[in-house]
Amino acid sequence: MDNSLEISETPHLRVRGLNVYYNGHHALKNISLDIPDKKITAIIGPSGCGKSTLLRTFNRLIDTIEGVKVKGEVMIDGVNIYDPKVEVTAIRRKMGLLSQRPCPLPMSIFDNVAYGPRIHGERGRQNLRNIVESNLRHVGLWEEVQDRLHKPASELSIGQQQRLCLARGLAVEPEIILGDESTSALDPVSSKKVEERFLELKNEYTIILVTHILRQAKRLADYVVFLYMGELIEHGPAAELFANPKESLTREYLTGIIS
Numbered sequence: 740m741d742n743s744l745e746i747s748e749t750p751h752l753r754v755r756g757l758n759v760y761y762n763g764h765h766a767l768k769n770i771s772l773d774i775p776d777k778k779i780t781a782i783i784g785p786s787g788c789g790k791s792t793l794l795r796t797f798n799r800l801i802d803t804i805e806g807v808k809v810k811g812e813v814m815i816d817g818v819n820i821y822d823p824k825v826e827v828t829a830i831r832r833k834m835g836l837l838s839q840r841p842c843p844l845p846m847s848i849f850d851n852v853a854y855g856p857r858i859h860g861e862r863g864r865q866n867l868r869n870i871v872e873s874n875l876r877h878v879g880l881w882e883e884v885q886d887r888l889h890k891p892a893s894e895l896s897i898g899q900q901q902r903l904c905l906a907r908g909l910a911v912e913p914e915i916i917l918g919d920e921s922t923s924a925l926d927p928v929s930s931k932k933v934e935e936r937f938l939e940l941k942n943e944y945t946i947i948l949v950t951h952i953l954r955q956a957k958r959l960a961d962y963v964v965f966l967y968m969g970e971l972i973e974h975g976p977a978a979e980l981f982a983n984p985k986e987s988l989t990r991e992y993l994t995g996i997i998s
């Protein structure tokens with residue numbers, strides 16, 4: 740299995756010897772890899788292989804699962820986020836998470852985007868307006884909602900809600916955007932809009948996406964991580980891995996022999 744740690748791009752996030760257990764079940768097995776900075780990394784593999792589990796270790800949402808045990812290191816900006824001295828809230832602020840289904844807060848469009856900055860102490864009305872407009876523009880939503888900012892976010896279409904959730908995540912100025920099958924519940928037009936935003940945002944953010952859609956990974960990814968049964972089978976630049984996978988399991992997955 741290809742567990743080479745060398746990549747050409749500068750790593751933003753380093754994983755070393757990561758093991759995750761759920762009530763004794765060994766869900767992730769000795770994972771070591773580097774995630775490049777300001778690139779899109781796609782985590783691929785069959786259902787149940789540990790993709791979402793790996794993603795949740797990056798912002799420590801894994802902590803909320805009863806009976807979970809984590810060993811190893813996840814280094815962000817040179818800090819092991821599993822060090823007991825680390826403040827979990829500060830780590831999560833560095834991450835913008837986009838879940839499988841959009842989860843707008845039960846408040847207005849404006850207040851959804853302003854929510855994070857307010858939590859972190861921003862009170863200036865003009866500053867909040869600027870933050871809201873800037874981030875709605877960032878996700879291509881401003882033109883669609885500027886005349887109804889104080890309407891409930893629940894009135895938006897599901898695709899608009901997902902872009903709103905992305906704007907809400909960006910408003911706290913994260914370093915990394917995490918997406919957990921974040922277009923799987925969307926129609927094709929909305930999926931395309933979210934994908935376009937990811938391609939634009941990678942110029943400013945490190946983006947890590949879990950996807951079960953190989954076509955999407957091929958469209959978006961600069962770097963690919965392939966997991967199978969909790970093990971890291973292969974990882975590397977997307978063009979190389981898709982064109983010439985080194986491992987037989989990777990080839991079988993890419994050609995549909997295993998799924």
